[in-house]
Amino acid sequence: MVEDIYPVRWAAKQAVVTLPDDIDVSNADQIREQLLTVINRGAAVLIADMTATVSCDYVGGEAVIRAYQRAVISGTDLRLVVTAQIVRRVLSYNGLDRLVPIYPSLEAAQAVRAPAEEPGLVPRPTSGRADDQALPRGSTPTGSNLPAARASDRNRAAVTSAAVRSLVDTIQDGVALADSDGVLAVASRRLEEMFGYEHGELLGQRVERLIPADLQAAHRSHRATYAKAPRIRPMTDRLVGLRKDATTFPVEVSLSPVATAAGHFAFAVIRDVTAARLLEDLIDLTRCAVTPKQAHHGRELLDTIIARLFQLGLSLQAAIDLPADMARERIEEALEHLDDTIREIRDTAFTTPGQTPPRPSPPESAGPASL
Numbered sequence: 001m002v003e004d005i006y007p008v009r010w011a012a013k014q015a016v017v018t019l020p021d022d023i024d025v026s027n028a029d030q031i032r033e034q035l036l037t038v039i040n041r042g043a044a045v046l047i048a049d050m051t052a053t054v055s056c057d058y059v060g061g062e063a064v065i066r067a068y069q070r071a072v073i074s075g076t077d078l079r080l081v082v083t084a085q086i087v088r089r090v091l092s093y094n095g096l097d098r099l100v101p102i103y104p105s106l107e108a109a110q111a112v113r114a115p116a117e118e119p120g121l122v123p124r125p126t127s128g129r130a131d132d133q134a135l136p137r138g139s140t141p142t143g144s145n146l147p148a149a150r151a152s153d154r155n156r157a158a159v160t161s162a163a164v165r166s167l168v169d170t171i172q173d174g175v176a177l178a179d180s181d182g183v184l185a186v187a188s189r190r191l192e193e194m195f196g197y198e199h200g201e202l203l204g205q206r207v208e209r210l211i212p213a214d215l216q217a218a219h220r221s222h223r224a225t226y227a228k229a230p231r232i233r234p235m236t237d238r239l240v241g242l243r244k245d246a247t248t249f250p251v252e253v254s255l256s257p258v259a260t261a262a263g264h265f266a267f268a269v270i271r272d273v274t275a276a277r278l279l280e281d282l283i284d285l286t287r288c289a290v291t292p293k294q295a296h297h298g299r300e301l302l303d304t305i306i307a308r309l310f311q312l313g314l315s316l317q318a319a320i321d322l323p324a325d326m327a328r329e330r331i332e333e334a335l336e337h338l339d340d341t342i343r344e345i346r347d348t349a350f351t352t353p354g355q356t357p358p359r360p361s362p363p364e365s366a367g368p369a370s371l
Helices: 028-040 058-074 085-093 106-111 143-168 189-195 213-228 274-287 292-319 324-349
Strands: 008-011 014-018 045-050 077-082 174-179 184-187 233-242 248-260 263-272
Touching (some): 014 028, 028 045, 058 085, 189 263, 213 263, 233 263, 248 274
Antiparallel strands (some): 008 014, 174 263, 248 263
8 A cells, every 4th residue: 555655644633744765757656646645534734754855856746736736625734844955946846835835844844833623533544545534533424423524614614715715826827716696706816917906806796797798698698507507618719808997808718617515606717818819810911921823923023014114214215316296106105004014013912812913914025215
């Protein structure tokens, strides 16, 4: 068993797991399961003692992150004891140093006061399954223990509530938890920043506050339908968010139903896709850009125009020395050719994207005195 590899020392509801000298891919899974097992047994405080650990790779850090996520859900106070600087650095890469308190010694970690807990709770012997729980001493889960169990639930809920808020604040997207009436019970800091609200200002508000007025009625109808048949809904695009300053922006939203003792909630992840939409617009513009075939025809037209203008200049220069009638005729011919050139330029400039510009007619062969 995992416990035989990494012994666990219990003191009331505080558990200390001593981790090995080296943590890597060869033992990271065992360490993760060890920590999860202790959490499932009902530890109020779990200290991962890494005093002897001198090396820890990325996979080892991921194992501790997984334990932290379970601890948040279970209301367990996870603490780390780290002495090696290189191990601290690995944990900082994973962001764990901002989520889990790190202590320089086991004594320092044990000296910190534990969260409020009920007296007389001891861990029940476990097989390591996820359904193992902590029970009051000498009792079984019967109706006689319901008042104490409910009190325990309330205490644990208070701890878990703060831990959950700490966790959701680390998510890059906005996170919201709303009840069946659409009232926000949780709003992450990223969500508040995204919509331009002060910290805590959204709590107790309806989610329609984040939706443009002309879309609120439709959203209330969708929300009522979702409450009757909640389901996991992946990211949906082409939605619009409303900031506090009345400006709008494109968002994507995913929904997941959450059932608790306090009722049913909808867990929403909101993503600001303004940058992604701008990128899509740039891609669309690129698709409308001139194709190589169009560019070739454009170069042909440009060469033709240059040749015509050059010949036009020579013709007009020669007309200076001609008699008046002949000069007038030469100028009129030059103006007709100039009109034809302008027409070709206009037709090419206003060609619909995707169409091939008209192929220019080759310049007429002319001597110095004609076009």
